[in-house]
């Protein structure tokens with residue numbers, strides 16, 4: 001006798017998440033169903049999906065098309081290119097708030113190309129804001145290497161100085 005469809009669908013939804021296997025999916029599903037916090041979690045997911053958009057300048061999660069940081073930092077130098085939200089938060093905390101978030105790295109295997117990283121928009125921003133100093137703060141690894149190379153090739157005809165540092169280096 002199979003378990004009811006709502007349970008199976010919840011387990012399948014967790015199982016489909018990256019890095020979550022079937023056992024963890026079942027454990028998470030039971031937590032969401034049984035724990036008093038389950039309602040708050042469901043509400044938080046619904047609210048985040050309904051209200052969050054990507055800022056059309058830096059691609060941070062935001063409530064409007066132009067986030068508060070970009071509204072204040074337009075045209076500042078340098079522009080930091082970062083891959084992940086956590087890296088972005090850390091740099092912002094260090095006063096390096098003028099950023100462009102990729103949310104991922106180029107990965108042909110995973111089907112992630114330049115459009116998914118909004119790289120055409122990065123080029124447009126560098127040109128439109130006359131960015132002269134671009135700092136790529138990316139993790140180590142093949143995908144980061146390919147991403148950095150793509151950005152450098154993409155901007156080869158633009159008058160911008162591009163430097164690269166690994167994300168764990170700390171402050172630039």
Ligand SMILES: [Zn+2]
Nearest residue numbers: 055058067070
């Ligand atoms: Zn922004």
